Amino acid sequence: MYHEQVLSVAVVIPAFNEADTVQQVVSAALEWTREVVVTSDGSTDQTAEAARAAGARVIELPQNVGKGPALKAALEAASADYVVMLDADLVGLTRAHLDILLGPVLSGQLDMSIGIFDGGGLMTDLGNKLTPHLSGQRACRREWLLSVPHLGEERWPEPAITAALKEQGVRWDYVELPNLKQVMKEKKRGFWKGAQYRTRMYIDLFGFKRRKKRAEKGG
Template identity: 75%
Template sequence: MTAPASPDSAPLGPAQVAVVIPAFNEADTVAEVVRVGLTLTPEVVVVSDGSTDGTAAAAREAGARVLELAENGGKGPALKAALEHTEAEFVVMLDADLVGLTREHLDLLLTPVLNGSLDMTIGVFEGGGFVSDWGNKLTPHLSGQRACRRTWLLAVPRLGEERWPEPPITDALKSTGVRWDYVELPYVAQVVKEKKRGFWKGAQARTKMYADLLTYRARKKRDGS
């Protein structure tokens, strides 16, 4: 895992809930995601994963605690760094490129975990836009919107080794037998890669992402884990 380059401060003391947001070059959207997170808890941790734009500054100005990684290592290492930078019992994980997010969406994710009816919730978009809805519903197990206990997530094998943490989390959900379910997040969407980076660069980034996801099993088998 890439070593952190410049954490804003030492981790805070124990808190019940933290919002954790891995972010790579999401300066246009991360501040609003942070602001919504702060309506739930004062502990919002953003990990800037080697960003080269104003992501860290925007998150910091919005009120997040920001950890800056020197190099882009992927969402998995960034998520693990965020989890290690808080002592909260529960975490809500959010992508940094969400639009339409509200406090009510965070409650939909967190409430079943807090009341003990589920061990993890996974958010799926509904009504936020055709592209976001279609992509999220086609592969709901890849959603980055989740809530669970921090200690369980930290114990997921390969969490910080994989560029995308969702496949290891899916494996852990199956192997540990925890209770989980999808919850709909009405009118939330993500800014698609093609819009953020331009069509060709966005398409290349998407292709690379899916290639990495599809080769997860091979890497796991190769490493004997």
């Protein structure tokens, strides 16, 4: 297995109200590595308890502050050289998916791999392929990810990671994750609440460049 070639690999999972799926994600990750860290981002359901019962180390944030701060908290709690970042609402995760993500990084081909769903379901495949740069399934060195500017300040960390990839000339590419999907927000929260949540998410995501420029100007 790829992960046996290095000192250590951790799986980090930011989670907000994902009690229905986080246990399965943690269980699959623990078949592959001993270090799995879940940050419960102010969850009001049983996310923390489900993740802990599955065997993960759990960091509990008292308030919902966003995926960026939750990811950073998990990275800081981990001790591994390499990390695989996963969403907590995945369905169908296996050890093979984790090897696909980490393999190109360990071989030296890439500095970061970004996973794209393939064959997991029409809607999740379509959404992932339309906005692949927003995928939450990634692998890289933990030290590099922690160094990404604004990572812990952004509610959604993916745009900050994308900016760092481009600005630093980091080698990255997409890898296909067959038969993997995630639960749609409209299904988790109900159609209208899910649609509203998704709209707010995209507004926040696409406002990153504006916030970044303002921060660089000191205001």
